[in-house]
Amino acid sequence: MMKLVATIASLLTLSQATSNREGLLASAQTYVTAQKTGNTSTLKLSPSFRYQQNNKERALSAGLLATPYALDLVRSTADTVACASYTMWISTSGGKPYVVGTQIRHENNTETISLIDTIAATTGDLFFDAKKTLGYIQKEDWTPINNTASIPSRELLRKVGDAYLDMWTDPKAADSIPWGTECERVEGSRYTSPCGKSLPRGGSSKPNGMRRYVIDEVQGSVDVLCQFDSLGTMPDSYEIRVIDGKVKYVHTITALNVG
Known part of the structure; x- marks a missing residue:
């Protein structure tokens, strides 16, 4: 009972x-x-x-x-x-x-x-x-994913979001992320393509904390607000979109000044 x-x-x-x-x-x-x-x-x-x-x-x-x-x-x-x-x-x-x-x-x-x-x-x-x-x-395409077979799981999106933030403390995290060959990364106004190059692989003992998630399977996206503790205490937003199981877009918003 x-x-x-x-x-x-x-x-x-x-x-x-x-x-x-x-x-x-x-x-x-x-x-x-x-x-x-x-x-x-x-x-x-x-x-x-x-x-x-x-x-x-x-x-x-x-x-x-x-x-x-x-x-x-x-x-x-x-x-x-x-x-x-x-x-x-x-x-x-x-x-x-x-x-x-x-x-x-x-x-x-x-x-x-x-x-x-x-x-x-x-x-x-x-x-x-x-x-x-x-x-x-x-220039990005944020059309909703209409093919249900292509919609990433909530678990995958959370895992990708966490792995991205773990790259600064875990040397294996970067290679665990399913990077797309045409992935685009916009950090502030700094553009990198493909996303899978020039990535951190550990080096910090402080994990990025205060993680808050919004996961949208229909858009194939996860946004994580956090405090970037690995290199300081900077307020941060990381948004990642996954299409057909591969990372397509990454956006970061980082505030050096907390005002």
């Missing part, structure tokens, strides 16, 4: 942790609208809502969302298991240019936002040049 109760509880937990993809993307769009207008009043925030920018908690009024930005590129992915989304946006005009990665988390539904978690890079950050980054990423 106790085993049956435990099984039912497990199933209920799994059910509650599954969200609607369209709803998650719609909620991500409300975040985009708030960023364009600098007005957060229409966001559906939970009573326990938190805002985090460059790995530090702060008030919404003290973050990027308090200022309107013209956005040159916006793209969102959805994680229906974690009830979360990831949005990348780039702004090259107006005041400060930005390249931003934001994870949004929900309280077991597709409307109430419990956390907006942002990594924001601007002038002076690692390899930063928003116009160059925009030029590279605009």
